[in-house]
Each structure stands twice: as C-alpha cells, then as structure tokens.
Amino acid sequence: MRRFFTEFAENARIAAEQIGAHKMRSLLTALGVIIGVMAVTLMGTAVNGLDKGFSDSLDMLGTDLLYVERWPWGGAGDDWMRYRNRPTFRTDYAHQLNEIILDTPNSALEAAVPCALSFRAIQRGGESVSNVYIVGTTAAYGYVNRADIEFGRFFNDTEYASGRNVIILGYDVAGALFETGRETAIGQDVRIRGLRYEVIGVFRRQGSFLGLQSFDNQAAMPLPALRRFERGNWHTHIRVKMRPDASIHEARSELEGAMRRIRGLLPGQENDFEINQTEMLEDTIGNVKTQIALGGFFITGLALFVGAIGIMNITFVSVRERTREIGTRRALGARRGTILAQFLMEAVGICLIGGAVGLALTVGLKFVFGAAVPAFPFILSPQLIVAAVVVSIATGILSGFVPAFQASRLDPAEALRHE
Template identity: 30%
Template sequence: MNLIENIKEGLRSIQSNLLRTILTALIVSIGIMSLVGILTAVDSIKYSIDQTFSSLGANSYDIVSKGYTNRYSENGRQGRIYPPITYLQARQYKELTGDNGRVSLSAFISGATIVKNGNVKTNPNINVQAGDENYLLNENYNVEVGRPFSNSELENGANVAIVGNEISEKLFKGKSPVGHSIFMLGRRFKVVGQLEKSGNNMGGGGADRLIIIPLVTGNQMPRQKALTYEIKTVVLSKESLFYAMAESTGIMRKVRRDPLGQEDSFEINRSDSMLKSMNEITGYLKVGGGLVGFITLLGASIGLMNIMMVSVTERTREIGVRKALGATAKQIRQQFLIEAIVICFLGGIAGVLFGVLMGNAVASLIGNGGFIVPWLWVFVGLMVCVGVGLISGYYPAFRASKLDPIESLRYE
C-alpha cells in the first residue's frame, strides 16, 4: 500500500467516525482559538495604539513645566516642582522659534465639566482645552462640520467653541451644532465647529468629549490657580528632530531664565517616546498571552492523545486484519499519524477563524484599531496544529503498529 492509498484509508476512517472527529477537532480548535485570539487581540490593540500615537507625528515634541505631571522624581523622592510655563513665556518661545518649527500653544482649562444647551446637559466628563491657530493642526484634529477659529476670534478672545462628536450628539441630538450656543464654566459660547469622531481610544473619550476654545479666551477666564501652558513643536524633517530639540532647550532656558549650571525647569518629551513604552507593554502582553494559549493547547493535545489511544483500542481487530493482508508497521503508523494530523488541521482552521474573530472583537471593545488578520499567527497556528497532531498521534500510532496480528484478530 503506497502513501496515497494510506492517506485515503485514513480519510475514510475519519469519515466513518465523523462525530468523534468533530468532537476531537473541537478540542484542538479551542486551544488554537485561545492562542490565536489572544495574539490577535494584542496585535489589534497595538495597531490601535500605533495609529493613535503616529497621528501625533514622530517629528514632534512637547514642552511642559517640570513637575507639572507629578511624575518627576529624583532617586525615588519627589523632585522639585518648578513654576508653570506662563502665557508670556509660551508666546516668547513661539516668537523665538520662528520658522524653524510649527509651534502650537495650549492650556488645560477644566476637566469633569458639565456643558448645557437649554435643559439638556452632558455628564461631568467633558474636558475643556484652549488652543491657538496651530493647535488643531499639530494635534491632528479635523473639523468635520463648521470651521476652525478665525484670526479675529483668536486675537480678541471671542466666546466661541469647537465641540467633540459625543457632545454634539448629546446636546443637539444628531443635528448640526454650528451656530447654536452652549453654556459652561459660567459663560455662554457659540459653537463654530464640530470635530470628527475619534472613537474610544484606550478606554477614554479621545476628542469626542473635548471642547476647544481660543487660547486668549482661556487665558482671560477666571480661575483659582494660574494656568500652565503646554507647547508642541512640529519640525518638517524628522532628521532634524534632535537638532530642533537641542535648539528648543536653549530657547526655553533663555525664556525661563534658568541659571547657568542649574537643571532645566521644563521637560521635553517626544511624541513617540510613549509609543515605545506602550510597545514594550504590548510585547509583555503577547508573551503572557502566548503562554496562556500554549497551556490551553497543551491540554488539548493531551485530550487528543487520549482519544487516539481509545481509537487504537477500538480498532484493534481492524489493525489485525490489515496486518494479515500485508500492511507493514510503517503503514499502520502512517495511517494513525495522518488521522491525527488531519483532525488537528481541521480543528486548527476552525480555531484560527474563531480566534481572529474573537481577538478583533476584544480589541474593538478597547480601541478603534480596525479589523486585523495576523497572517503570521494564522500560519503559526496551523503549523502548531500539525505539530500537535504529530506529537499527540505518534505514541498511539506506534502502539498500533506494534500490535500482534494474531492477537489483534482474536480481540473482541
């Protein structure tokens, strides 16, 4: 009996025991589904993170007051907190930078804000940010309805606002908010634009729960403590990023009047530095998820081996008949190995399909990364199935090949 005939015999055996084949394949598919599903979810989440942070640009950096984020420490102790960057300092930095970079100035005005339109109001989860003429461009915010701020509105500090998509849907019930008024922070603002829907990025509201007002308007609003201004600089060429950062350091030291020999009173953070940290975290998630999936698959392989052992016992008389007709031990081993591999491969296809769907479904609940098909993990998953079939089916196949034909024929 040649290899082709042996394969056909193995497939006939699988077809004759269809229910057992389906149940066995389901055991393998659950293991593969967990492995591929976890890795797909991690890849999809990583893609969502990459899209979120790459939209900020790899050729940009932020300047904030040192200690402003409350994460600054020296040798495990809380470091010195420097005075916030003032409006005049931010303006001076922008003027001194000139055409060497596109500079945007912004200030966080309020968080957990309630916004009203008549009797309708939002939940207290709205952020209010003040920005200048470059703020929308540098932050990659696109105005879907209406327009950006005009030069006169920016210069005169008009009470105008650009709202996020979620705010518009809540207050205006799907209608265009442009031209209508909203009330917040003790003032009435006219809506001139609406931002594009950004989605649920990393569990937060993104730009959907954001309201942007002119920088001068935010600077003039009454407040309990002084605002600290954030500066984002975008350079045209990524190759000149480090030079621009060094130049910005010198400008900011001059603007902040940091004494010679004293540390900087500000921090410069690249937009892709957080992306690198997030990539490290997703790498650990991938290792952990792969380990969990491997353990699940190990349990599935043990279950498959047990079922194949039962199959050998049930088919002892069949093995004796085949040996009596001239089948060699090698051909018997091939038949049972082929059966194990085919069962694993069928389960692997189902497991990969359900794993990709499950992984993307989980990732869609966390981020807005789109549908991902990780072809690498699909290929790896199918190869793992073949490996599981070989490993789980070898011992039962070896045992079947060593059965004595006379004793097998007498087996009941």
C-alpha cells in the same frame, strides 16, 4: 519514492475514513485544539487590532508633535516628588519659543502653541456635558494639530488677542448639546461656569480608540477666554510642530536647548521640564500587548495541552481497537514506518479539523465582536491562519507520536492473534 507517495495517499485515506467513522469521538477529541486555536487566533486579532487602532490614534495626536510639559508620559513612578517640585509651567513659554524658532536659521521646529487645560461642564439650556477637555490656545492650534473643522471656523488672531468668548466644540460634544443638528450650533451660546461662549465651529468627527483622547470630546477657545474661569497651570503644556523634513533627534535637541534658555538653566543643571512624544505611548501600549499575548499564550497552552492529552488518549484507544488490523497490515508488507505514519496522520487529521473549526469560530466571533465594538478593528492576518495550521499540525504530531510509535513496535505475530 513512489512507495512513499502511494503509502502517503493510503494513510491519508485511512485517516479520513477513521475520523469519518467516529465523527462524534473525533470532534470531542478535537475540542481542546479548537479552543486552543481560537485562543491563539482571537488573541492575534486583538493584538493586531490594538496595533492598528493605536497607530491611528497616534496619528491623531500627531507623530510630528513634541509635547513640552512638567510630567513625562506613562507615569512618574517613584520620582513623583521630583516632577511635583518642578516650577509651574507657563503658557507664555510658547511665545518665547516661537521667537527663538524665528531667530534660528534652519530650525528643525516650525511653531509652538500653548495649551492650558480645564475640565469643565459645558451647558446649553437643559443639556449639559460634564468634564469636557477644554483647551485654551492660540489661533495656530488648528494648524499645528491638523484639527479639521466640519462646520463654522476656528478662531482667528484678533479673537485670540481680544480674548473673545468664542468656542469650537468637538463632534460628540456638539452632538450632545445640539439635538437639532450640529450645524445649528453655529452662532448659539453655551455656558461654562455661568459664562457665555459663542459657538463658532465644530471639529470634524475623528473617532476614538479605547478611550484615548480625541478631538470629538474636546473644545477649544482663545487662551484669554479660558483664563476667565481657569487660572491654574496644572495641565498646561506646549505643543511644538516639527518641520516635516527634520529628524526627531534634531528637533528634540533644538527644543531642549531653547527650553533650557527660557528656563534659565545653567550647564550641568537638570532639565526641569519634559519633552514627550507619541513614541513614548507606544511603550505603554507595548506592555498592554505583551500582557494580552501572555494571557493568550497561557490559555492557548493550557487548551492545547488538554487537547493533546485527549488526542493521545484517543490514539491509544484507536491503536488498541485496531491491533489486529495493524497485524494484518504488517503481514501484508507494511513497514513499521508506515504504521507509525498511519496513526500520526490520524492524530494530525483530528488536529487539523480542530484547527479549521477553531478558525471558523474565530472568523464568526470576529464579525460578532466587530458589530458589537465598531471602534475596535479586529484583524485576522494571513500569518495568524498559518500559525493556526502550524499549531494544529504540531499538536497532532506531538500527541500522536507515542501511541503511533507503540503501534509501529507491535509484534506482528502477536498483533494478528489479538482478539
């Protein structure tokens, strides 16, 4: 046991000396490992960040919201025609739903709001923001969506009922239209398709993630006010808020039953509507993550493969250069295993240096990317650091084994005679 430790210390020392004596050579050899470790850690930080950003965004969409509409999220695929032929989705389903909820004892649902959508330009003077996601809804929208107001207020029931032309602007929309400051927007008019709308509120800034929708680039107004320029129901949906203590399963089945009643579906008839929730988006993001991971694995594997061959090569060279030294050590009593361990440690040492440099570069790049894309949270987790170290050691052992084994099998007498 003691012999093991003294030899281990000696071998570590030899490895350090050898690497130190051939700094340039070692660094160039480690390049493959550096790139490999960078690939694996950068990929990891990206996936971590994607996860974080995505779950933040889902919170924004509302994990306690069910979206009732014509289309399933994540694409219709080959069934496009089936969804296309479903009856038009109407906003008054929300009122019927609310009545059913009120009539149901211990309902798992709390409230439903209609959302009719229009994508239009909002103008003010010379400024214009095109293609704004404008939602026409009821006064309960703010409560259901937990959309906070930064300046002003949301519209009330009276304004909804009378269809007053008022609008609440998203943070970015207000910023683009009112250079004098968002708070100055309150009480001002904006125009949509020539109609005037009075700004009564500005949503609080929410931040966006990879182009997913956020309240920042939306606007909201009473549904009757929206109807003045948008008749279609192409994008109409209904958001239903669950009770906080209700299970998703319970809520979904209750909602499904209520919608079937409203739609007048007979038992055995297929649903002609869809209930979507944020969980379904997680499947979509899961695919993206898998693709990033696959790409990362491919690059990592390639880089490590090339790196491993380089290390194997340099270890062969090292064994050849030091054949006589191997003979001397064997004559002085080094066992085969000692020689094997010596060269393995050298290969592992180079890989660990490569891994450390790769990690350092990743940390550096993380800051650069973080500064360049502040919306994307890069996260370097401890697991990734452990993974980098494990990958480095494994590469060293795999690539160093064959030459190290060869070194350990050298005939001591012949090795001593080697020139």
